[in-house]
Amino acid sequence: MIVTRKIQIACLDKEHYKTLEEMLRTCRLIANKAQTLFYVYWQEIMDQNVKSKDVTAYFKEKYGYSYQQTIYHNLRKQFPDFPSRLTDDVISQGNKTFKADLKNGLLKGERSLRTYRNGIIPVRSQTSKIEQTEDDYVFSWIKHIKFALVFGRDRSDNKSIVERIIKGEYKMSDSKIIRDWRNNKKPKWFLLLCVDIPERENALDENIAIGVDLGIAAPAVCALNQGKARAFIGDMILLKRFAMQKQHRTRQRNFIPANGKHGRQKVDKAIYKMGDKERRFVHSFNHKITREIIKFALKHRASKIYTEDLSGYDSNQTILRNWSFYELQSMLEYKAKQQKIKLIKIPAKYTSRACSACGHIDKENRKTQSKFKCTSCDFEANADYNAALNIARGGVKIPKDLLTSEESDE
Ligand SMILES: [Zn+2]
Incomplete structure (x- = not known):
């Protein structure tokens, strides 16, 4: 199984940023x-009525090379100083894309010829090496380009993957370098590191569990019981849904009976359709969310998924009002089962008030909807992530003095 990890890079020699910049520009060209x-x-092939099995022979006779090689030699002449294997890699990637576009109706005009605005630099594994130095992981x-791998908060636990490549347990495969174009003044560079993980490594680990906090700001926040990995799932999708709800309401409000039966029926139908569309949306939304949760669990080889048991919550709770929560939970249940992952429901009590660092439980810990700050140890985190972490560890151990109190969570 090949997985791709996005890791920020920092050139050891600042001059090399210019080299990368130049490479990226040429690769794009x-x-x-x-x-x-x-x-x-391809137009020529069509014009000449060359059968697909004769394409190579046709090109060899006319240009001296195969179809792809003809293009390679043409571009080599235009960029003679550019590393030949980069040219080759960019062209073979382009050939794959072109063939896919052909299938999707390029010649029929259903799709226009692709233009790349950003560009990528192909990185072959044979010409790469990762080493651990005293204070860096150097690629x-x-x-002679060398860069350090920057892991930052490393929420995806990329460091452990890199370490396993160095140890020889995983194999690096052909990767890419990209530039973050969103910030042109201070561009960031990334390595899209492709890693070949042996299949037997995919077995679930009995000691690894994830916790899922279901909420509104982010529909699902996942945490791992060990390490820093986390995932915020679905917030953009939810926004889209709210937009749709609003549109629905506006349509109903602006409803003006049209002249004649025909016009009115048309408008009614539009409103009905929107409601139907929204129901379908909720359904596919739940599918997306649960698919992402399972993906996160599998990526970290978790054998258990902990989630809060919210069956005691009354139906007026925001969670239930905003999307069909039960559908989501039952989807999660059967999708987990398919992957042989155990789904365990734990009491929701105190998961959002307890500190995941020291265990201190306090109403004041949760300062706002999104921020958690422990009143005892000053630990700070995203509130949903803190809750997800508590859930990932199987819930909160409630101290005896709280067991008797009437206090309820949220
Ligand atoms: Zn604390």
Whole structure:
């Protein structure tokens, strides 16, 4: 199984950013020119009525190379100083894309010829090496380029993957370098590290569990019982849904009976359809959320998923009002079962008030809807993540003095 991890990189020699910049620009140029050439030569194949099994022979006779190689040599002439294997990699990637576009109706005009605005630099595993130095993980590549891998908060636990590559347990496969174009003044560079993980490694680990906190700000927040990995799932989707609800309401409010029966029926139908559309949306929304939760669990080889048992909550609770929570939980149940992951429901009590660092329980811990700050140890975190972490550990141990109190959570 090949997984891809996005890791920020920092060139050891600042001059190399210019080299990367230049490489990226040339890769983009080549990628775009290649698309045009693939298209032009393909037109020729069509014009000449060359059968697909004869394409290679046709090109070899006319140009001396195969279809893809003809394009490669054409572009090599245009960029003679550019590393040939980069040119080759960009073109073969482009060929795959072009073929996919052909299938999807490029020649029928259902799809336009692809242009790349951002570009990627292909990185071959054979020309790469990762080493651990005294205080860095250093990636050495062609043209003497070396960069440090920057893990930051490392919520996906990328460091352990890199360590296993160094140990030889995992194999790096062909990867990519990209630049973050959202911030042009201070660009960030990333390695999209592709890693080949042996299948037997995918077995679930009895000691690993994830916790899922279901809420509104982020519909589902996942935490791992060990390490820092986490996932915030679905907030953008929820926003879209609210927009749709609003649109629905506006339509109803602006409803003006049209002249004649025909017009009115039309408007009624539109409102009915919207309601139906929304119901379908909730259903596919639940599918998306649960799929992502399972993905997170499998990625970390978790054998258990802990979630709060919210069956005691009354139906006026925001959670229940905003999306069909029961559907979500039952979907999660059967999808977990398919993967042989245990789904365990735990009492919801105190999961959002307890500190995941020291265990201190206090109403004041949760300062706002989104922020958690422990009044005892000053631990700070996103409130949903703190709750998810408590859940991932199987819930909160309630001290004796709280057991008797009437206090209820939220
Ligand atoms: Zn604390």
